[in-house]
Amino acid sequence: MIDELAPGVSRVSRRDPSGWSVDMIVARLDDGALVFSPTWVGDATAQVVERLGAPRVLVSPNHFHHLSLPRYRARWPEATAIASDGARPRLLAKGHQGVRALDEVSLPGHVRLLPARGTKTGETWLAVDDTLVVCDSFFHIAEPVSGVMGVALRALRTAPGLQLGRTFEWLAVADRATYRAWALETLARERPKVIAFSHGAPLRDADGWKRCSELVERHLG
Numbered sequence: 001m002i003d004e005l006a007p008g009v010s011r012v013s014r015r016d017p018s019g020w021s022v023d024m025i026v027a028r029l030d031d032g033a034l035v036f037s038p039t040w041v042g043d044a045t046a047q048v049v050e051r052l053g054a055p056r057v058l059v060s061p062n063h064f065h066h067l068s069l070p071r072y073r074a075r076w077p078e079a080t081a082i083a084s085d086g087a088r089p090r091l092l093a094k095g096h097q098g099v100r101a102l103d104e105v106s107l108p109g110h111v112r113l114l115p116a117r118g119t120k121t122g123e124t125w126l127a128v129d130d131t132l133v134v135c136d137s138f139f140h141i142a143e144p145v146s147g148v149m150g151v152a153l154r155a156l157r158t159a160p161g162l163q164l165g166r167t168f169e170w171l172a173v174a175d176r177a178t179y180r181a182w183a184l185e186t187l188a189r190e191r192p193k194v195i196a197f198s199h200g201a202p203l204r205d206a207d208g209w210k211r212c213s214e215l216v217e218r219h220l221g
Helices: 045-052 069-075 088-093 147-155 166-172 176-190 208-220
Strands: 002-006 009-015 021-029 032-036 055-059 080-083 111-115 124-128 131-133 139-141 161-163 194-196
Touching: 002 045, 002 194, 009 045, 021 045, 021 124, 032 045, 055 069, 069 080, 161 208, 176 208, 194 208
Parallel strands: 032 055, 055 080, 131 194
Antiparallel strands: 002 009, 009 021, 021 032, 111 124, 124 131, 139 161
């Protein structure tokens, strides 16, 4: 259930029978942990998360990733829930009161939140040293997918392998040119050694950012 991506950065995953995975990233802070895309993965969720650090910051990385947020806020009421300016209006409409802006929390210099320009979902990436977390911007379902869900995932270009999904292209991108420029610039600047996803296995490849850049150019050019 826990996969260490880098020192102080872990992935907690739930895999569905279809092969689809739902993943969150926990980054250790000096006084607790930042939880990126809080996800309730089962009965042992609280114990698993506490092993990695008591949540101090809860990040909803876009306006779709919020379903488990109430459980996290109830379990750890001292944690601060944050989201980008683009995500907060829908989160508020869904009943999430008091979700604050990304810059309203203090983070160590090696932990950075990167709000994507040109999106309508408020997509936000997370950079921790040489690890980059890209939420729904890309998918990396490494295992075979099956059943009706598998058919849908393949049709929507969400699986298998590294993909820029049609759902992201259709539902998340507001301005293709703006997002394309931002994504290419950010990937080239960060040059991560590990890329993690909200759905899929981590990509441990120093050239993985180039593969992501090629998908952006191919599908959003």
